[in-house]
Amino acid sequence: MYGIREKCAVIGVKSNTDVFESLYYGLYSLQHRGQESAGIAVQTDQIRVHKDMGLVSDVFRNAYLSGNIGIGHVRYSTTGSSSIENAHPLLINYTKGSFAIAHNGNIVNQDELRSQLEEKGNIFLTTSDTEIIAVLIAQEHMRTNDFVEAIKSVMKQLVGSYSLTILYDKKLIAVRDPSAIRPLCFGQKDGTYVVASESCALDVLGIPFVRDLRPSEILVIGDNVESHSGPKGKVCHCMFEYVYFSRPDSVVDGKCVYMVRKELGKILAKEAPVKADMVMAVPDSGISHAIGYSEGAGIRYGEGLIKNRYIGRTFILPDQKQRDLGVRVKLNPIACKIKDKELIMVDDSLVRGTTLKRIVKILREAGTKKVHVRICCPPIRFPCLYGIDMQTSKEFIAAEKTVDEIRSTLGADTLAYLSIEGMVKAIGHDKEDLCMACLTGDYPLKEKQTKLL
Numbered sequence: 001m002y003g004i005r006e007k008c009a010v011i012g013v014k015s016n017t018d019v020f021e022s023l024y025y026g027l028y029s030l031q032h033r034g035q036e037s038a039g040i041a042v043q044t045d046q047i048r049v050h051k052d053m054g055l056v057s058d059v060f061r062n063a064y065l066s067g068n069i070g071i072g073h074v075r076y077s078t079t080g081s082s083s084i085e086n087a088h089p090l091l092i093n094y095t096k097g098s099f100a101i102a103h104n105g106n107i108v109n110q111d112e113l114r115s116q117l118e119e120k121g122n123i124f125l126t127t128s129d130t131e132i133i134a135v136l137i138a139q140e141h142m143r144t145n146d147f148v149e150a151i152k153s154v155m156k157q158l159v160g161s162y163s164l165t166i167l168y169d170k171k172l173i174a175v176r177d178p179s180a181i182r183p184l185c186f187g188q189k190d191g192t193y194v195v196a197s198e199s200c201a202l203d204v205l206g207i208p209f210v211r212d213l214r215p216s217e218i219l220v221i222g223d224n225v226e227s228h229s230g231p232k233g234k235v236c237h238c239m240f241e242y243v244y245f246s247r248p249d250s251v252v253d254g255k256c257v258y259m260v261r262k263e264l265g266k267i268l269a270k271e272a273p274v275k276a277d278m279v280m281a282v283p284d285s286g287i288s289h290a291i292g293y294s295e296g297a298g299i300r301y302g303e304g305l306i307k308n309r310y311i312g313r314t315f316i317l318p319d320q321k322q323r324d325l326g327v328r329v330k331l332n333p334i335a336c337k338i339k340d341k342e343l344i345m346v347d348d349s350l351v352r353g354t355t356l357k358r359i360v361k362i363l364r365e366a367g368t369k370k371v372h373v374r375i376c377c378p379p380i381r382f383p384c385l386y387g388i389d390m391q392t393s394k395e396f397i398a399a400e401k402t403v404d405e406i407r408s409t410l411g412a413d414t415l416a417y418l419s420i421e422g423m424v425k426a427i428g429h430d431k432e433d434l435c436m437a438c439l440t441g442d443y444p445l446k447e448k449q450t451k452l453l
C-alpha cells in the first residue's frame with residue numbers, strides 16, 4: 001500500500017558516553033515513520049538542538065552534538081504545517097529552566113486547549129499540538145514544583161495519542177498515553193538506556209529490549225530508573241501499526257509484527273480461497289502478508305513485481321499519463337514469470353486504490369491471465385484522529401463503494417478483504433484492546449470524536 005504516512009517517531013538515549021551516534025542510527029531505523037523533518041536534542045550544561053527539514057542522512061550530514069543524554073525525532077506532519085518551526089524536538093525555556101520534547105501522536109482536543117491557553121495570554125510559536133503539551137507542562141511545573149506531577153496533571157487534560165520523549169534536568173523521560181495507541185518501548189545494557197517508538201531501533205543499537213511502556217506510564221531515567229503512573233484510560237492499540245506502519249522486524253506490545261502479518265495472510269487464505277498459479281505481493285509492504293497467504297493456501301509464493309528502491313517520496317507527478325509511468329518506474333513486472341498465469345496479488349491494505357488499479361493494469365499488459373486481489377485488512381472507511389495521515393472519508397475507496405464496485409474499479413477478476421474477526425485473531429490482542437475506528441467508525445476516545453468526520 002502506498003501513500004499513507006505515519007506521523008512521527010521518537011527516541012531517547014542516556015549513556016556514559018556521547019549519545020549522538022546512537023540517536024542518529026536509531027532515527028535512521030525509524031525513518032519509515034516520518035520523512036519530512038528530523039531533529040536531535042542533547043543535554044550537557046544546557047540543551048542544544050539541531051533540526052531541519054529532510055531525511056535523517058541529510059539533516060545530520062555535517063552536524064554533531066556532544067553529550068551523554070538526548071532525544072530525537074522524525075516527523076511527517078498531520079497537525080501543523082510542514083515547516084522547520086514545527087520540527088521536533090521543541091525546546092522550551094521558562095522560569096524554572098528548560099526542557100526538550102518530542103512527540104508521536106495527535107492531540108484531538110488541541111484546538112480547545114490552544115484557545116484556553118491563548119485566552120490566558122500564551123503566545124504560540126508553532127502550529128503543532130506538541131507545543132500545547134509543552135506549554136501545559138511548563139505551567140503545571142511552575143504550579144506544582146514537581147516535573148513528574150506536572151506531566152501527570154497535563155495527561156489528565158489531553159485527549160488523543162502521545163508517545164513522548166522529554167529531556168529535562170539531565171533526565172530522560174518517556175511517556176505513553178493512557179490508551180497506549182502509539183508504540184513506545186524501552187531497552188538497556190551496561191549503563192545505556194534507550195526508549196524508542198519501535199524495537200527495531202534497539203536492535204540496530206545492540207540494546208536488548210526490556211519491555212513496552214505500559215499504558216499511562218511515565219518512565220524517568222536519571223541516576224535510577226523510576227516508573228510512575230498517570231491517569232487510567234481505555235487501552236486501544238492502533239491495529240494499523242501491525243497491518244502496515246511498524247517495521248516487520250519490530251515487536252509491538254508483545255507481538256512480532258512480521259508474524260502478525262504472516263498470520264493476517266494465512267487467515268485471509270482460509271477466508272477467501274481461490275485457485276491460482278502463484279501468490280505474489282505488492283512490494284514491499286505486502287510481502288510478509290503474501291508469504292502467509294501462500295502458506296495458508298498451499299500455493300507457491302513468487303516475486304511478480306520488482307520495486308525500484310531509489311525513488312524518494314518527492315516523486316509526485318502532475319498528470320495521469322505521468323502517474324501511470326510513475327508506477328511503472330516504481331514497480332515493473334517480471335513478464336516472463338507472470339505471462340499466461342493466474343495470480344493472487346496480496347497487499348496489506350487498500351486506501352485510495354489508485355496505485356493498485358495501475359498495478360493491475362501493468363500485470364494485465366504483461367500478459368497475466370487472471371488477477372485475484374487479496375487485502376489483509378478490512379475495508380478502511382473512516383478518518384484517523386490519532387496520528388495517521390487519513391483525515392477525511394472522501395479519500396477511502398471503501399467509504400462509498402461496495403466490494404464488487406471496488407473490484408471493478410481496480411480491474412481485478414476477484415477481490416476479497418480480511419474480516420475484522422480474522423484481523424483481531426491474527427494480531428492476538430483482545431478485540432476491546434484495539435483501536436479499529438478507521439474500520440468501524442467507533443472511536444475509542446469519545447471526546448471530540450466527530451471533529452474531522
Ligand code: SF4
Pocket residue numbers: 181237238239240241383384385386387388435436437438439
Ligand atoms: S483510527 Fe485506525 S489508524 Fe487511527 S489509531 Fe485507530 S486503528 Fe490506528
